[in-house]
Amino acid sequence: MKLSLIASTLLVITCFASFGQDKQSAKAKKPSTAVEKGLVKVSVMYPFAEGNTFNMEYYETKHMPMVAAFLGSNLVKYTIEKGLASGIPNQPLPYMAIGTFYVKSLSDYQAAIAPNRDAIRADFVNYTNAAPLILVSEVVK
Incomplete structure (x- = not known):
């Protein structure tokens, strides 16, 4: 016992x-979610304004994967953000959405996007009526 x-x-x-x-x-x-110093960050920001629309499902399932495929092995990762509020109380939302690509090389990014620019732009009508603002930057930390 x-x-x-x-x-x-x-x-x-x-x-x-x-x-x-x-x-x-x-x-x-x-896996680490940290982004390495020196990577190039391409932020595609869709401004909020009265009358602007954005189809997040289409953007997440069709548009961003299409662009990511164009970038190939230069792409480290991409993120999709849905705007919720302004950082200042009682102020309008600045962006409806932000799509971000982290790539190793700016020149390789540009070489991949250039021949596909028309296809990327033509797809905008499938998810938004807003003209995006694009910021290309370098990750420093």
């Missing part, structure tokens, strides 16, 4: 120890 109680206790302890290690391993394997 004592032997089976000891064996059961050891089994429970082993299970809990193993569970804790699995959770720690999962945390250790989680």
Whole structure:
């Protein structure tokens, strides 16, 4: 009886120890969301204004994947942001959405976009009636 109680206790302890290690391993394997210094960041910002529209589902499932495919191996990652509010209380939302591409090389980005510019622009009507503002910058931290 004592032997089976000891064996059961050891089994429970082993299970809990193993569970804790699995959770720690999962945390250790989680990919970093940090962006490397020196990458080029291309922000495509869609301004909010009365009458402007934006179809987030189309943008997320069709437009951004299409542009990402044009960028190929130069693309490190891309993000999509949905505007919620202004940073100043009682002020209008500045942007409905922002799409951001992080790429290794600006010249490779430009070379990939140039022959596809018309296709990218032609797709705008499928998700927005707003003219985007584009900022190209370098990640410094």
